[in-house]
Amino acid sequence: MSATATRARSRRNLFASPMTRVGLVLLGIVAVITIVGPLVYDVSPTRTNAMDGYAPPSAAYPLGTDQLGRDTLARLLHAGLLSIPAGLLAVGIGAVIGSLIGVASGFVGGFVDNTIMRVVDVLLSFPTLLTAIVVVAILGPSVTSAIIAVSIAALPSYARVMRGSVLPLRSAAFIQAARVSNTPLYRLLFVHVLPNVADVLIVLLVIGMGNGIVVLSALSFLGIGVQPPQADWGVMLTEGVDAIYTAPVAALAPAVMLMLTVLGINFLGEGLGARLRVDTARRRPR
Amino acid sequence: MSFVRFAARRVLVTVPAALAVLLITFAMIRLVPGDPVQVIAGTNLDPQVAEELREQLGLNDPLPVQFFDYLGQVLRGDLGTSFLTHQPVTTIVAERLPLTLLLTAAGVGVGLMLSLPIGIITALRHSRRRSTGLTFTAATTMLVATPDFLLGTVLVSVLAVYVQIFPVAGADGWTSLVLPALALGIPLAGIQARVVRTSVLDVLNRPFVRTLRAVGIPQRRLVARNVLPNASIPVLSLLSVEFGRLLAGALIVENIFSWPGLGTVIFDSIGRRDLPAVQGEILVVALLILAINLVMDIVYRIVDPRIALS
Amino acid sequence: GSDSDSDSSASGDQILRIAEAVEQPTLDPARNIQYLSDEMAAIYDTLVVLNADGSIGPSLAESWTVEGPSITFKLRTGVKFHDGTPFNAEAVKAALDRVVDPNTKATNSKSVLGPYDNSQVIDENTVKVTWKTPVGAALINLANADLSIPSPTAAKADTLDAKPVGTGPYKFVSYTKGDKLEVERNPDYTTIRPDLANKGAPKYSKIIFQYVPNASTRANLLTTGAVQVGQLTGPDAKRLAATPTLNNAAFPGISETALWINAKKVPDLNVRKAISAAIDREALIQAVAGGYAEVNWSVVPTIVPGYDANVKSAVAGYDQAQAKSLLAAAGYTPGSDGVMTKDGKPLTLTILSAAEDPWPALDQLVQDQLAQVGIKAEIKTEEFATVTQTRRKGDQHIYIGRYGILDPAGNMRILFACANIPSAQVPLGTNLTFNCNPEVDKALEAAVSETDIPKRDALLSQAQQLMAADHTALVLYQPKSVVFSAKSVRGIGMQPDGILKINDLEPGA
Amino acid sequence: MSLLSVRDLSITYGDVRAVANVSFDVAPGERVGIVGESGSGKTTLALALMRLLPPWAGQEGGTVTLDGINLSDLPEQRLRPLRGSRAGMVFQDPLTSFDPLRTLGSHLSEGLRAHGERDSRRRRDRALRVLRSVGLPAPEQLLGRRPHELSGGMRQRGLIALGLSNEPRLLIADEPTTALDVTIQAQIMELFASIGAPGPRADLGLVIVSHNLGLVRQLCTRVIVMYAGGIVEDSPVEEFFAAPRHPYAKALNDATPRLSLPRGEVRSIPGHAVDLADLPPGCPFEPRCAYRLDICATTEPPLVAIGDGRRTACHNVAAVAAGEAAGPAPAPPVADTTTSGDVLVTVRALTKTYRSARRRVAALAGVDLDLSTGETLALVGESGSGKTTLAHTILGLVAPTSGEVRVAGDDPADRRGRVRREQRMQAVFQDPHGSLDPRMRVAAAVAEPLVNLGTGREERRARVAEVLDAVRLGSGIADRYPHELSGGQAQRVAIARALAADPELIVLDEPTASLDVSIQTHVISLLRDLQRERGLTYLFVSHDLVAVRELATRIAVMYLGRLVEVADRDAFFAQPLHPYSVALLSALPRVDVPAGRAERIVLAGDPPSALDVPPGCPFHPRCPVAQDICRTAVPPLSTDAAGRSTACHFPGSLPLPKDTP
Numbered sequence A: 001m002s003a004t005a006t007r008a009r010s011r012r013n014l015f016a017s018p019m020t021r022v023g024l025v026l027l028g029i030v031a032v033i034t035i036v037g038p039l040v041y042d043v044s045p046t047r048t049n050a051m052d053g054y055a056p057p058s059a060a061y062p063l064g065t066d067q068l069g070r071d072t073l074a075r076l077l078h079a080g081l082l083s084i085p086a087g088l089l090a091v092g093i094g095a096v097i098g099s100l101i102g103v104a105s106g107f108v109g110g111f112v113d114n115t116i117m118r119v120v121d122v123l124l125s126f127p128t129l130l131t132a133i134v135v136v137a138i139l140g141p142s143v144t145s146a147i148i149a150v151s152i153a154a155l156p157s158y159a160r161v162m163r164g165s166v167l168p169l170r171s172a173a174f175i176q177a178a179r180v181s182n183t184p185l186y187r188l189l190f191v192h193v194l195p196n197v198a199d200v201l202i203v204l205l206v207i208g209m210g211n212g213i214v215v216l217s218a219l220s221f222l223g224i225g226v227q228p229p230q231a232d233w234g235v236m237l238t239e240g241v242d243a244i245y246t247a248p249v250a251a252l253a254p255a256v257m258l259m260l261t262v263l264g265i266n267f268l269g270e271g272l273g274a275r276l277r278v279d280t281a282r283r284r285p286r
Numbered sequence B: 001m002s003f004v005r006f007a008a009r010r011v012l013v014t015v016p017a018a019l020a021v022l023l024i025t026f027a028m029i030r031l032v033p034g035d036p037v038q039v040i041a042g043t044n045l046d047p048q049v050a051e052e053l054r055e056q057l058g059l060n061d062p063l064p065v066q067f068f069d070y071l072g073q074v075l076r077g078d079l080g081t082s083f084l085t086h087q088p089v090t091t092i093v094a095e096r097l098p099l100t101l102l103l104t105a106a107g108v109g110v111g112l113m114l115s116l117p118i119g120i121i122t123a124l125r126h127s128r129r130r131s132t133g134l135t136f137t138a139a140t141t142m143l144v145a146t147p148d149f150l151l152g153t154v155l156v157s158v159l160a161v162y163v164q165i166f167p168v169a170g171a172d173g174w175t176s177l178v179l180p181a182l183a184l185g186i187p188l189a190g191i192q193a194r195v196v197r198t199s200v201l202d203v204l205n206r207p208f209v210r211t212l213r214a215v216g217i218p219q220r221r222l223v224a225r226n227v228l229p230n231a232s233i234p235v236l237s238l239l240s241v242e243f244g245r246l247l248a249g250a251l252i253v254e255n256i257f258s259w260p261g262l263g264t265v266i267f268d269s270i271g272r273r274d275l276p277a278v279q280g281e282i283l284v285v286a287l288l289i290l291a292i293n294l295v296m297d298i299v300y301r302i303v304d305p306r307i308a309l310s
Numbered sequence C: 001g002s003d004s005d006s007d008s009s010a011s012g013d014q015i016l017r018i019a020e021a022v023e024q025p026t027l028d029p030a031r032n033i034q035y036l037s038d039e040m041a042a043i044y045d046t047l048v049v050l051n052a053d054g055s056i057g058p059s060l061a062e063s064w065t066v067e068g069p070s071i072t073f074k075l076r077t078g079v080k081f082h083d084g085t086p087f088n089a090e091a092v093k094a095a096l097d098r099v100v101d102p103n104t105k106a107t108n109s110k111s112v113l114g115p116y117d118n119s120q121v122i123d124e125n126t127v128k129v130t131w132k133t134p135v136g137a138a139l140i141n142l143a144n145a146d147l148s149i150p151s152p153t154a155a156k157a158d159t160l161d162a163k164p165v166g167t168g169p170y171k172f173v174s175y176t177k178g179d180k181l182e183v184e185r186n187p188d189y190t191t192i193r194p195d196l197a198n199k200g201a202p203k204y205s206k207i208i209f210q211y212v213p214n215a216s217t218r219a220n221l222l223t224t225g226a227v228q229v230g231q232l233t234g235p236d237a238k239r240l241a242a243t244p245t246l247n248n249a250a251f252p253g254i255s256e257t258a259l260w261i262n263a264k265k266v267p268d269l270n271v272r273k274a275i276s277a278a279i280d281r282e283a284l285i286q287a288v289a290g291g292y293a294e295v296n297w298s299v300v301p302t303i304v305p306g307y308d309a310n311v312k313s314a315v316a317g318y319d320q321a322q323a324k325s326l327l328a329a330a331g332y333t334p335g336s337d338g339v340m341t342k343d344g345k346p347l348t349l350t351i352l353s354a355a356e357d358p359w360p361a362l363d364q365l366v367q368d369q370l371a372q373v374g375i376k377a378e379i380k381t382e383e384f385a386t387v388t389q390t391r392r393k394g395d396q397h398i399y400i401g402r403y404g405i406l407d408p409a410g411n412m413r414i415l416f417a418c419a420n421i422p423s424a425q426v427p428l429g430t431n432l433t434f435n436c437n438p439e440v441d442k443a444l445e446a447a448v449s450e451t452d453i454p455k456r457d458a459l460l461s462q463a464q465q466l467m468a469a470d471h472t473a474l475v476l477y478q479p480k481s482v483v484f485s486a487k488s489v490r491g492i493g494m495q496p497d498g499i500l501k502i503n504d505l506e507p508g509a
Numbered sequence D: 001m002s003l004l005s006v007r008d009l010s011i012t013y014g015d016v017r018a019v020a021n022v023s024f025d026v027a028p029g030e031r032v033g034i035v036g037e038s039g040s041g042k043t044t045l046a047l048a049l050m051r052l053l054p055p056w057a058g059q060e061g062g063t064v065t066l067d068g069i070n071l072s073d074l075p076e077q078r079l080r081p082l083r084g085s086r087a088g089m090v091f092q093d094p095l096t097s098f099d100p101l102r103t104l105g106s107h108l109s110e111g112l113r114a115h116g117e118r119d120s121r122r123r124r125d126r127a128l129r130v131l132r133s134v135g136l137p138a139p140e141q142l143l144g145r146r147p148h149e150l151s152g153g154m155r156q157r158g159l160i161a162l163g164l165s166n167e168p169r170l171l172i173a174d175e176p177t178t179a180l181d182v183t184i185q186a187q188i189m190e191l192f193a194s195i196g197a198p199g200p201r202a203d204l205g206l207v208i209v210s211h212n213l214g215l216v217r218q219l220c221t222r223v224i225v226m227y228a229g230g231i232v233e234d235s236p237v238e239e240f241f242a243a244p245r246h247p248y249a250k251a252l253n254d255a256t257p258r259l260s261l262p263r264g265e266v267r268s269i270p271g272h273a274v275d276l277a278d279l280p281p282g283c284p285f286e287p288r289c290a291y292r293l294d295i296c297a298t299t300e301p302p303l304v305a306i307g308d309g310r311r312t313a314c315h316n317v318a319a320v321a322a323g324e325a326a327g328p329a330p331a332p333p334v335a336d337t338t339t340s341g342d343v344l345v346t347v348r349a350l351t352k353t354y355r356s357a358r359r360r361v362a363a364l365a366g367v368d369l370d371l372s373t374g375e376t377l378a379l380v381g382e383s384g385s386g387k388t389t390l391a392h393t394i395l396g397l398v399a400p401t402s403g404e405v406r407v408a409g410d411d412p413a414d415r416r417g418r419v420r421r422e423q424r425m426q427a428v429f430q431d432p433h434g435s436l437d438p439r440m441r442v443a444a445a446v447a448e449p450l451v452n453l454g455t456g457r458e459e460r461r462a463r464v465a466e467v468l469d470a471v472r473l474g475s476g477i478a479d480r481y482p483h484e485l486s487g488g489q490a491q492r493v494a495i496a497r498a499l500a501a502d503p504e505l506i507v508l509d510e511p512t513a514s515l516d517v518s519i520q521t522h523v524i525s526l527l528r529d530l531q532r533e534r535g536l537t538y539l540f541v542s543h544d545l546v547a548v549r550e551l552a553t554r555i556a557v558m559y560l561g562r563l564v565e566v567a568d569r570d571a572f573f574a575q576p577l578h579p580y581s582v583a584l585l586s587a588l589p590r591v592d593v594p595a596g597r598a599e600r601i602v603l604a605g606d607p608p609s610a611l612d613v614p615p616g617c618p619f620h621p622r623c624p625v626a627q628d629i630c631r632t633a634v635p636p637l638s639t640d641a642a643g644r645s646t647a648c649h650f651p652g653s654l655p656l657p658k659d660t661p
């Protein structure tokens, strides 16, 4: 078949996959809620009303209130803009650096690889907590610190997995061909190796993303994440779970938003990843 | 022969790694603000008494002296004495480690018990039903993305409070292991199921499967004897990472279920700046993780003899 | 958990399970760092006890005479430690000497014991304890669980940390760290404590203290009957209060949830008063303490001897209008965004606290209440161990946390004396008001060594009035201890120090 | 009654019509060869016979009747027991066709067990018997080995044993020898030839799919030619090779180079293969057909019997038959390029030993070689003889253990050396798709050497267009990804990339091994043209002697890390001196000679592995003319008066068997 036809078909495929479409719809919903939501629903997310703590949903509070009597819906809408980028960044940074380390380590091999992998083992054994406290000690408590701490915690797993997928590429014919053309190491890594392990990476990232948001929230009770009175969904969820028997909506609402986002990202990622795989794996001569 | 040499080499590599853990932990826990005496002191301890305590705990010695004293101790097999509980750190670890291992193993076991059938069955049906992929992604995503504290709480409220099948918390007998193991294992199963499915799919597409089908070997036997072992390596490598992570990280689940594992102890030790305890506990976890990776490497070689050649 | 039913059916073989939120790092009283400790009280006895009315009652000591810096105790006879060691003057001397021995690495106990000098064994049952200077609160301090008397044999062997041996109603059986502590009835136990109803051996054959840090878990254990006694506040307490199978009882406590204003950062008294007037303490109690707390205007807990109820008039109570006029008096005018400004600078404060529950909730409520009178506050929360250091640096305008007082003079001195303001010379300083009021110092100094109670109370009143006027330490509320118990458990009661009256607990019909 | 009967079978993959209306029969004792262009549906057809297609393949109708059982509407559970017992299958790649984690014995045993053999001792006995019957020596030892511990030839025979283990009536083999050396290939062919021959396998049938017309001619009794999913010709083997009746079959036959004819210009089939997803309404071959009629564009010709037991699908059979009478027209001979005589590459006393925990593999055991500017040196030899290692050492990809390699005076491994910096040396690797980065468009891949040279963007673009044109690829291909290329296109892209930096030397590692005949000839003539135009020097690694004859000027034969013969092309093909060279040449399945007419020297045993090189002459255990001295003394590579170098104690003692007319 002709090349243009193939490409036209691939482009169509990109959105034709039901996975991708469901993902886009979910993320669209989340985007509308977090971007348009706060504009339409003009209620302060920080105004307390101490006598109305954990109020059930009502006309005054569509989703009820939290412990301090703040409007859950208002907080939910405002939290998205913080949660999503923070979760993405936290996992993104860890994944990027971890993958680079893994890719370089696996590709270079030998002593370097051995040493790096032992360092990764060591990193893996440090509790996220300790790392987080150290990061905060150096950078002060903020979302940024939390993002960095989560990144560091995520880094070793990415390094390991990416190393695993790079190993077989080391002796691949196209790498040898590039070597013959005197291709420098950085080009080998960035132009040849990385794009070829991108689909594995996408799957990993997609799985990690949801976790990022949640792990970030776990750090906030150490004073390491979002500083009050700001909230992200993770924090709302953590707080809500404490009162899950008395005011279940306070926990369920952020949980649902989180789930929608993570599902959206996952569908989109799986859709894209699957396409990348089909692209290259299917039509090899047997 | 080469196994022994390989293992010996890896064990040797472990020594500098362990030293690195020791040094980094030592440095990190001292780098961070807050010192043990201030934590012990709270708001009400006479500043003078606090100063005396600081001297008694040896915290006024220069750092290199502290480090080499500590190193010497460790080399003699003594991990020091906790500032807070006044117990040898080895005792603390010895008490907690078995429970941590038990919980981790149970969690991983639950993960496998769920993920293997899910992953395998969905892989086998992959091509027959288009919706399988969508449902599978949705289901596994939900498993992975449910925060452990939410999951734990829901499990407790349903299985321990509403229908009282399992105990709410504690560490009495196997019934009390079930809920924490589920809380750990279910999210793990989400990730695991994906890996299982992808690698089973991958193996199913390999030419040898066609060969064996052409010989007339029944599907079930083929899956059990040929497909699964071949698909096991990525699953194993994920397992080793997850196992390591759970060893020190089952914190929230331990807290919800009052499970006396290492996670909470490490958490407390760090929170209270109990320096000898932090150092000792992290060292032991690190050694365990290094050991797990070593064992996994050996397992790879047993599973896949080709690895030994390259 | 399921064996709780069979527990009560077996004749006389009654087991009680108590859920404890906090675990003692060590079971050695000298090294204890926790205030409230039911299991210590089960195993150990103190020389004397603090009665609910603030008077001192006998326990291991039958009677005592105070002469200057010394107190001579007449001890009970026939009392034995659980390991068979007889309780006598030697044992008391050994216990107190041990606290000040540097090798013990004692913590709170040393602070509580104060300027201890020596103990003298007069005879088998008489001991004379001497301090370097007279200590007004010496008896209150000896009632503190941190100065419980352990078996000298066990103390010498240094095994108390994990295997406590005392004279108390229950004997140590086993301990799994992080999980549970099991004690059994001491059949020979008798007591002369006036605050206890049961003067004989305990009614339960066994008590299992289960360590359950997670509040919801504790609540679930209570609702499912897996434990019979446990303490809770917050949202779960509301749920349990509505559970028909449980009783609940609230007891006043000796700890205060407080807001320290850093006088160095906020030197203007009017601004400090405005802050006080901006805070709706009742609202805090409802939202954060689940209603289980009371308002207290003094820095001294309401149930501690020496508390002065009259300080209320000196403190600026909740009144937003007054807060605004105080700010106006301080020279602030509302800015365009509603934030008060002076000389073009907005009134912006930082609130520092630990990140654990309940502090962030309190921070945010206070922040919002301050905002309503035009004070802008930024919250900074840190991990507890970190905050113990940061707060001493004094960069914060406001610190929110808690403290406890049993010995008002001694404790107030630690909390508010000029000498204890953190600085390079006093790195471990405890005065978080960063305020030096020489008059407060003088009053406290005198009170500490005043052994005459009315005189001491007068000095303490004076100190409380001065503190109230300064508006540097604002009590937000005084939490209550809320004990939930199964209907089958009778005799729930609490000592003023927040410890359950263990020996009074008994199985009901 | 026929053993296998296929009626109107059609298979689709989505909109790809892979097999269309295929009908044929196989009688007991018959050996049927299926040939055709790459992608014409051969594998699909073979798999469809036992319903082993992937689930997304759809069967559009038709029936397959095996041994009287209609397989098409049998439920899976009933079909399963028939697999292996009624029809056995042998697949192309012997390494990936085994479960890498299971032993050979376990494969056989499972197969027997699946057909009801419960007793494990009896299973073992039967496994041993079948291994022996496929000519594997010492099968007891082999049972416990895993696939990677077996040589390629052993694996392929193991696979055949697996196919035969349940005594099927029919054996279906898909390119069973493509991955093998000629010498091993010859052994396997002997084995297949036992099917239908008098003896225990006389009643069996064989269906074999292959690109290799020589193999088909030597082995089969009947040929089926496929094009675009359909059968276009079905003839007895000798009739077919004497006179193919379908234009495509004829073109295919003509495109195959023959040792008996002089080296010639390309006769590859013009035009492109059809897109199976978008078939023209008429005859699929019509656009490329030299005999086309008007009707061909509108009506698909049916497959009809034309007598002599032949069938063909062509509207113009008569014209083909007439044109055929003359036989394949001899192509105009080509001249060799002249070499300047300047030495470009020198290799001196080169050794390379791979070490691992337990073993040492002497991949190169002392190689001396010169390569002059403008010549094409072919490196031939069995798998594992060190060809790739030598090529990679010259490329600087592998560091030698000892000895020296110089390219234009430079150490090729030195990244700062002029040769590397200026990229005066380039390579084309064995697997054309594998050597292209799957994530890089053709233009970027071809431009990569230029990027590394620091060439400007505009110049780069111009140069890429120029080299793509040089390899006769249209500019439309520039922004495709490798998976969008056919094998031949990918190979040409790799060549274009090698040309981009204007090198002097190109190392070609088996550049034709994975291509079908018409593409092979195409690539060879392209390389020849380029050499003429640019004065290039080639190091051509191959074990395909037919291709070597077309391209090389000089030939070097390797055996176990050593050169055993170096000779000019014509001298070599006229009279090879080393017994191994003789064996190689005679083992070639000849497409120009009817079966049985060419005598073959089939070497006994497996090539010994580089792991344990026998003492003395490494070839002696397999040498038909070995003497005592060969067992003890290593013969040096010595040059005789005629200028021919051989490493043999008795050069020329084994004559090349003559064709027996």
Ligand SMILES: Nc1ncnc2c1ncn2[C@@H]1O[C@H](COP(=O)(O)OP(=O)(O)OP(=O)(O)O)[C@@H](O)[C@H]1O
Pocket: A285, A286, D013, D016, D018, D036, D037, D038, D039, D040, D041, D042, D043, D044, D045, D054, D276
């Ligand atoms: N598994 C598959 N999925 C989808 N399409 C396929 C699959 N296998 C083959 N095809 C397509 O079906 C057609 C026939 O392929 P097939 O493998 O049967 O050809 P072949 O004659 O065996 O080719 P070759 O000589 O290259 O092996 C080709 O167009 C191919 O792209």
Ligand SMILES: Nc1ncnc2c1ncn2[C@@H]1O[C@H](COP(=O)(O)OP(=O)(O)OP(=O)(O)O)[C@@H](O)[C@H]1O
Pocket: D354, D355, D361, D362, D363, D381, D382, D383, D384, D385, D386, D387, D388, D389, D390, D609, D610, D611
């Ligand atoms: N990286 C390596 N490590 C260990 N052994 C190797 C390595 N590469 C090649 N060998 C061994 O060296 C020997 C020569 O291999 P080489 O690839 O050069 O053979 P070849 O002649 O190119 O074979 P083929 O025709 O199969 O490509 C073989 O025995 C091979 O197993």
Ligand SMILES: [Mg+2]
Pocket: D042, D043, D044
């Ligand atoms: Mg094929």
Ligand SMILES: [Mg+2]
Pocket: D387, D388, D389
């Ligand atoms: Mg090779």
